[in-house]
Amino acid sequence: MKYLSEFRDKDVAKNICSAIKAESKRPLRIMEFCGGHTITLVKYGIPDLLPPEIELISGPGCPVCVTSKGEIDAAISLAQKENVALVSFGDMLRVPGTRTSLLGAKTEGADVRVVYSPDDAVKLALEHPSLKVVFFAVGFETTSPVTSAAVKFAELSGAENFYVLSAHKRTPPVLAALLADEVRIDAFVCPGHVTAVTGTDVYGSLTSAGKPCVVSGFEPIDILASVLCIVRQFNKGEARTEIEYSRVALAEGNVRAREIMNDVFAERDAVWRGLGLLKDGGFKVSEKYKKFDAEAVFGIRAVGDDKETPGCICDKILRGVKKPGDCPLFARACSPENPVGACMVSDEGTCSVYYRYGGKTIAE
Amino acid sequence: MVTLADGGGGKSAAELVEKIFLPHLSNPILSALSDGAVLPKINGRIAFTTDSFVVDPIFFPGGDIGSLAVHGTVNDLAVSGAKPLYLSAGFILEEGFPIEDLEKIAKSFGEAAKECGVLVVAGDTKVVARGGADKIFINTTGIGIVPDGVDISAKRAGEGDVIILSGTIGDHGTAILSRRKGLNFDSPVVSDSAPLNGLTAVMLEAEPDIRMMRDPTRGGLAATLTEIARASGRGIVVEEDLIPVNENVRAICELLGLDVMHVANEGKLVAFVPKNSADKVLSAMRKYPLGRDAAIIGAVGGAPGGTVEMKTSFLGRRIVEALVGDQLPRIC
Structure with missing residues (x-):
């Protein structure tokens, strides 16, 4: 398949690996922020291909996983209201809240529905004018412009019964938080699709702290090439932002997407699961679009508790302090069938990825 | 339109059976319309199975709920x-x-049964109030006879056995997804829904001592292989490059973030065959239309007991796990 097979080519991979081995001169702890990268790493067995002094550490880049219990609880409380349909992406359904998950609430009779796109939630509202349709919006800068577009679509099409419960997160504050954290990271493999929207300016705080940043695509060759870029930056004593994923991401990002995102949403402090309250760490619906804001209309707040279940170390895993195999619950009490913590729920959650593509070996 | 009276056991119900079902399913045993079918004496071990079909949408590229209920x-x-x-x-x-x-469904049900060479000998129709069921559900129960010397069981999968897959995977699941509400997209992929009894007959003729066979339906090839690994306590290693996948199916899976190993099939089988007869079975399969793309995809052994590992097209090795919950596209 064009644009894919080239990025999974064994021989190219071997060449890059040899170059990394030949040029690597010091131990490096590299964080891949994005859950999509974690999947590629584990699925293709990339850590085994790298020299032992290069360690890859998974970061908090799964939007489902960092959704706080308070946000899940707020979504559940709306889903339980008469004449309200709570609509979200399928991944959100099994995320545990304080007492139950959206799936649990659905089983108990709440109206919870799955869509593939926020626009479908608007269409549902248009088809059922007497039903109040609340879209539970999660994700980083990759999905918030899409939610913004859905709000504009709702406005244009006169969907007066469509609302957004925003659990959207902003990535720049979390990068700053990781920099200040106990986990010592030397360099970052940065998320390709988030950067395609934000542009590379957001990594300024990292590079000025001496941490090379490489914006990477999601194929195995992309990641290997990004690691090589990082090794070379260290060898030259540089710390700058490079774009490996040049077929998609531009340095200036997507200006139009940011305009619409900043029109519909406004920054606010938000609780990231595992990381706590981050200043400007999330998005709420802006004043201008208040009539679509589920929090304002229904008088609830999608913030609050980020306490984990006893024994669960998702908070440490999300920050790269621990790995899934370090958790006493991993592959025992906690599995994708019965997730205890958030990292086991989503397909892109670190624990779920390790469980599905190599968890057994690690646990044993 | 079907009315509640049609399932009531009265005159209109009898009409529905006579006009819709009998023309497509008729045979002397069914046409007797007795309360119970009386079957001729069967010599040998009897295989007995039941399955219910609730597919949505009921008509999909490559089949419908009627043919699927027979094939399944x-x-x-x-x-x-x-x-x-x-x-x-x-x-x-x-x-x-x-x-x-x-x-349409009765017709395709009847045609599928004819193609499989099975007789529909008992039937029932019920109608429930609007909202009580979604359009149409079908249950089929089947009886077959197992020839002497044939003993198919997951427990018999043994060290060194060769694993043969009868063709491409993922066709049914992606065909269904392409027509599902909210995800409608144009795609040339059609379901592989097809009867496998002709294929299994030629395989068992080539080697009656085939250890294990299963059709990887819901949960896909990954579920089937992990079930067999667990039941037999053996480790399984398959090679990604050897598993046939249609280029269009591969593209759809990439786009939606699905692992083709988890996508459903309705006309494929995996067989665990003694090493020495693998070539014989494979060439018999390839002569048969439904086995044209058959391929050896791996073997028993080389992985910890009860687990399935895959040598990836890239350079590594990874664990193959059964899917949990519904298969859903990526969100970021």
Whole structure:
């Protein structure tokens, strides 16, 4: 398949690996922020291909996983209201809240529905004018412009019964938080699709702290090439932002997407699961679009508790302090069938990825 | 339109059976319309299976719920090593279901049964109020006979056995997804829904001592292999490059973030065959239309007991796990 097979080519991979081995001169702890990268790493067995002094550490880049219990609880409380349909992406359904998950609430009779796109939630509202349709919006800068577009679509099409419960997160504050954290990271493999929207300016705080940043695509060759870029930056004593994923991401990002995102949403402090309250760490619906804001209309707040279940170390895993195999619950009490913590729920959650593509070996 | 009276056991119910079902399913045993079918004496071990079909949408590229209900049960018998003989058919219809659609489904049900060489000997129709069921549900139960010397069981999968897959994977699941509400997209992929009893017959003729066969339906090839690994306590290693996948299916899976190993099939089987007869079985399969793309994809051994590992197309090795919950596209 064009644009894919080239990025999974064994021989190219071997060449890059040899170059990394030949040029690597010091131990490096590299964080891949994005859950999509974690999947590629584990699925293709990339850590085994790298020299032992290069360690890859998974970061908090799964939007489902960092959704706080308070946000899940707020979504559940709306889903339980008469004449309200709570609509979200399928991944959100099994995320545990304080007492139950959206799936649990659905089983108990709440109206919870799955869509593939926020626009479908608007269409549902248009088809059922007497039903109040609340879209539970999660994700980083990759999905918030899409939610913004859905709000504009709702406005244009006169969907007066469509609302957004925003659990959207902003990535720049979390990068700053990781920099200040106990986990010592030397360099970052940065998320390709988030950067395609934000542009590379957001990594300024990292590079000025001496941490090379490489914006990477999601194929195995992309990641290997990004690691090589990082090794070379260290060898030259540089710390700058490079774009490996040049077929998609531009340095200036997507200006139009940011305009619409900043029109519909406004920054606010938000609780990231595992990381706590981050200043400007999330998005709420802006004043201008208040009539679509589920929090304002229904008088609830999608913030609050980020306490984990006893024994669960998702908070440490999300920050790269621990790995899934370090958790006493991993592959025992906690599995994708019965997730205890958030990292086991989503397909892109670190624990779920390790469980599905190599968890057994690690646990044993 | 189907009315509640059609399932009531009275005159209109009798009409529905006579006009819609009998023309497509008729045979002397069914046409007797007795309370119970009396079957001729069967000599040998009997295989017996049941399955219910609730597919949505009911018409999809490459088939419909009628043909699927026949293939599903016939295939369960076939991969048990049995020659399928008889089917029962239970239809649950939602009030208001279009008669034309029911006719189409009865026709494809009848044609599929003929193609499989099975007789539909018992049937039932119920109608429930609007909202009580979604359009149409079908249950089929099948009876087959297992030839002497054939013993298909996951427990018999042994060290060194060769694993053969009968063709491409992921076709049914992606065809269904392409027509599902909210995800409609144009795609040339059609379901692989097909009867496997002809194929299993030639395979068992080539090697009666095939250890294990299963059709990788829901949960895909990953679920089937992990189930067999667990049941046998053996480790399984497959090679990604050897598993046939249609280029269009591969593209759809990439786009939606699905692992093709988890996507459903309805006309494929995996067989665990003694090493020495693998070539013989493979060439017999390839001569048969449904086995044209058959391939050896791996073997038993080389992984910890009860687990499945895959040598990836890239350079590494990874664990193959069964899917949890519904298969859903990526969100970021």
